[in-house]
Amino acid sequence: MTPSDRVELDSTGLIVAGSPQIHDVLSTKKLNWYLVIAVLPAALWGVVQFGLPALAVLLTGVATAALTEALIPKRVGGVADGNAVAIGLMMSLMFPPQAPLLLVAVSAAFAIVVVKWAFGGLGHAILNPAIAGRVLAQALDPQAMNRFSLPGALGDGAPDEGYTAAAMIREAAEGVTPLERLQYLAYPRTTVDQSVTAWLNGSILEPLGVHLPGGYIDPFIGFAPGGIGEVSVLLLLVGSAFLIGKRVVAWHVPLAIFIGFAGGIATWGGYAFGTGFFSGDVLFHSLHGGIVFLMFFGATDNTAAPVTSGGMMVYGVLIGLSAALLRLYGLYTEGLAVAVLVVSFFVPLIDFFTKPVRFGFNRRNGEPRLYKLRG
């Protein structure tokens, strides 16, 4: 090394602080912005599929949330920490593409002002603001919130009331599966679905003795009606791989939701169709109606979830089960956000019962461990 490479010490710039002296790469700000980045592919897909109305909904949601956040007089926080943007974006991604913009704006403002700040701002909300905003919208205008248009690839994009696959299961009929019901109603399928299904069956599944009926590939890729950001399961999975890789989201909650949801659907899902218990179509329900969005983006909010791994598992399973029951027996098949909201109220209880076992204490009686030493 030549002497010119040497840097002299500028002691005025030195930080003197308590331990630990280094910090993890993640900060609250990064948590929020990573969330926004992770959901962007799915959001973009929604905009491409549903066109300008969807874009208008997203922009309204984000802009209202950011503006409200900026206007609230406060000592801490601000738009730059990304929280308000994340809330606005997550909430509006759960809206139908043709949702009235006023409804979007009111819900976003409600999420920020009432759910987030009335409880003390970042970190103090007892509910996930985005979820609460979505549920409010459903309560204010249930009709608009259940009118889903077809994506561009499937039709002309005009709203058609109740025209989502998940809604079809309400028209239950004896001995008819949800998918058969859709076929009967001439639910559109893309050529992509046909060719991918045929290829999968031909080269992978049939040698294994399984047959995949048509109609599952479309919602996986994102050719299905639904909330703007909820339709492309594939892109949501890509985004969530990023989130888990960056440690923004722990795997516990998504996995537990899936376990609860799949268990619930498998148990009760086929009952309405006369096929008895344990005959539900888990794949169908997982691909339609936004459960994947909920798993990774809706329910993983740091503030509302329990703090221990065990608690997160309990929380997730409860959300999954309630989502399954809401899907099957609730008022609205698309309103899975309600499940998160309901379980959020139990979080203090879950936290209480899943306290970590302290090091050096007995799990059973909570007493410190004592060892008899030989003398």
Added chain:
Amino acid sequence: MKPIRSILKGGVYPPDGTRAARNQPIWNAMIPARCVVPLLQHTGAPARRLVDVGQHVEEGTVIGAPQGYESARVHAPIPGVVTEITRLTLADGRESNAVVIELDGEFQQLGKSIQPRAWRGWKSSRVRAAIFDAGVVGLGGEGTPGRVKYSPPQNGLLEWLIINGCESEPYLSNDYSLLRERPQQIVEAVEILSQLLAPRRAAIALTTHTRAASSGLRKAISAANARVQLQQLNDKYPQGDEHTLVRAVSGRSVRGAAPVTEAGCMVVNVGTAVAVYEAVVLGKPLVERTLTVSGNAIARPANLKVRIGASIEDLIEECGGFKHAPRKIVIGGPMRGHAVADLSQPVTKLTTGVLALTDDELYAVPETACIHCGRCVRACPMGLEPVLLHLLIGQGNSRAVKEAGIFDCTECGCCGFICPSGIPLVEQLEQAKSWVRHEVSDDAE
């Protein structure tokens, strides 16, 4: 070697900045021309000064005598003249008198070969006296005086004697360099301590990082026919802490507030083992130690053998100075070490490393509100809930803070490291301890 055990609950994976210094051999640092030797280099009471200004000292002259039971001897690291008695604030915040020695005269021990002493068959009291006379303290950074550590009531009660080769913190590789270069001495130290303390079993614990030292250790063990096993552990921080280490090796766990001797275990750091060897076999006082100089800002990170009392400025100079502007100078490791603004700080028996960290290593996060994410709860190896403690401390509820287990906190730094809101949790907990102790004094912990 036994298979890897990986039962550490909680913990974090801090970036390991040791790569640069990791495989470097131990360098003998230049003998400093001036040593500042604090009289407090251990837990307990400072040593009583035995020399005055103007007095001539030899290498290894006792300049501080222990005061009380928990204290340790301090020796002159270099021959010379005492020029000054100063008072300074140590990196850990304690104040201490220090003896300043200017180099003069001849070295009595440096470079001379010493005939090993036949310690086998010595009485316990003689072994203990040798350790005590050499001023051996815990060199892992904790600084427990040897007299306290290796005395009854531990005698005969020990289930496990564990040599900690886990490298207690990221960035540091001084223990690893000793494991690599001095396996025979470490194994002999195990034999000495085994004779002294009669543990039922002895183990040298390594992590995946220090695994490469295992072949040398195994050779040394079979050559000495020593009764000690190697145990490999996973590399999660704080695996090298006493409590988590004891749990991983012996399966026993006692609460953070209790010493691990309550589980019938004793943990001895690798550097301390070498010091014990030198004290007993060579009769050498503890006047030098091995430490790591590392961090992005250091031109040539290295493991150095350094005289006590050398300034950290000398060490940084020895390693080529700074190649980037440092943002933090840390004495110790990155998780528990102390940041200093003053490069004149001397090396003490407790100095495990000197780090010069740049901005892109710190990831300093401005403090924002707690988002209740629970990362601290999942990171706490003691099973505490820092998020709850933070809340209770804010409310001023000292009794509830105590109930929540604040005294089991070992200040390992995991919660503060992981907190995305940048809350200085460790500082808060540290301060709260004395406050709670004061408020809830009626039932002592």
